[in-house]
Amino acid sequence: MDKAKAYIDEHKERFVGELFELLRIPSVSAQSVHAPDVVRCAELLAGLLVRSGADRAEVMPTEGNPIVYAEKIVDPAAKTVLVYGHYDVMPVDPLEGWKTDPFEPVIEDGRIRARGADDDKGQLYMHVKALETMLQTGTLGCNVKFMIEGEEEIGSGGISRWCGLHRELLRADIILVSDTSLLSWKVPSITCGLRGLCYVEVEVTGPNRDLHSGLYGGAVANPINVLSGMIASLIDAEGRITIPGFYDGIRELAPQEHREFAAAPFCEAAYCKSLGILETQGEKGYTTLERIGIRPSLDVNGIWGGYTGEGAKTVIPSSAHAKISMRLVPGQDFHKIGELFAAYFRDIAPRSVKVRVKMLHGGAPYVSPTDLPAYRAASAAFEQTFGRKPVPFYSGGSIPVISVFEKELGVKSILMGFGLDEDAIHSPNESYPLANFYRGIETIVRFYANYTAMETA
Secondary structure, eight states: OHHHHHHHHHHHHHHHHHHHHHHTSOOBTTOGGGHHHHHHHHHHHHHHHHHTTOSEEEEEOOSSSOEEEEEEOSOTTSOEEEEEEEOOBOOOOSGGGOSSOTTSOEEETTEEESTTTTTTHHHHHHHHHHHHHHHHTTOOOSEEEEEEESOGGGTOTTHHHHHHHTTTTTOOSEEEEOOSBOSOSSSOEEEEEEOEEEEEEEEEEOSSSOEETTTSTTTSOOHHHHHHHHHHTTBOTTSOBOSTTTTTTOOOOOHHHHHHHHHSOOOHHHHHHHHTOSOOOOSTTOOHHHHHHTSOEEEEEEEEESOOSSSOOOEEOSEEEEEEEEEEOTTOOHHHHHHHHHHHHHHTSOTTSEEEEEEEEEEOOEEOOSSSHHHHHHHHHHHHHHSSOOEEEEESOOOHHHHHHHHHHOOOEEEOOOBOGGGOTTSTTOEEEHHHHHHHHHHHHHHHHHHHHHHHO
16 A cells, blocks of 8 residues: 555646546536537546556447446456446536636635536546556556446436446446545445435426416416425425325334434534534434435425516416425335326316426435445445544435446445535535545555455455
8 A cells, every 4th residue: 555655646636637627528417508528528538547547448329428438357357346437417507606617627725626526527536546556556456347427417317228238348246436425534434325316397387378467366376386385285394295105115213223323423513504504304203314314305406487587577477397306215116206296296286277297317225235345345445544444324315326236237336435515516616625535546445455355365
């Protein structure tokens, strides 16, 4: 590790400069205007992988955005690690919330600020530079493959079929992912569980045109009013989701499991302060960590309709819309939850409006066993770098493709994330600490050393 740490330190400014090349490309998968940028980012990434020592790297077509595949085979008989990441990023809206251009990365107060700095270009690129470091210091003892997609932020819609078509190419012993977070800088953690996702868009339509709110107000249903009431009724006063059958199949925590969650390092007051809120809110009977880790949730991600421009325009809009996400836990199937939601949402609508529900995307929950050799290798790597054994942690986020890997490839994933809550992923001013970037590379190199040693012992 002395040689590896010396190499990282010697080349760290170049590593960041290369990351900046990726961050400057607006690879927003949700917006068709950026389709050329998505392809350009994939092509740049393939070139950077070759420059970092990959035997081969290519941009492979899919039904949607391309996948970057690369590999370094040191010995066909050795174990193989498949690294997964994504090069697409979230939209930057609201643009006025950014302090600087979201696609012109800057370093301020020891942080890289740009869209994708953490999620996931910064975390992904740690693996690319870990590969270079191991090759340049002669310490890589197993094979490494990369599969980097461009549709994670829109649900990884076509990846299941692509994985099925390329099973042999993707053959590996373990999948390594850095697209999650640490509990804190002082308390390292390994994500061993992810919530699933069911994401829908709804439309409520009333009159056949926008109406004058004076001439028709009080006589005709206002779709925004109706939609707001319908959404409000989806969660009761105790924070429980009211959709019939929604909680079917969910396992309740045993008393010992409640105690284990309570033992995890977490300060409710600091959590609220960091978010600028006075108190948390959620399902009655569960702590904040339990609510975001092992309980399902329902949230409105966007709502619109009527006039929202400058000044006043007194109308009753013809229609109103909302995007709604439901985070799911083991025991819930996103297809079934989508059907239950659609049926219930139509059922609670008054006759004065028409309702349309469109399923956008979804994914299954995932749990990673903590008794795998790869998990133990990751745990030891964190302890060696951070000086403290990492805490197993259940994340509230979703990475739909992780459950696809297990289904299509039969391979488990280890989630070694290095982000922090204050990195503000998906928000304006997303950032990533330089210290995490460098420590991440070091920890990944340690993982490979530990994993190789365990498998050859």
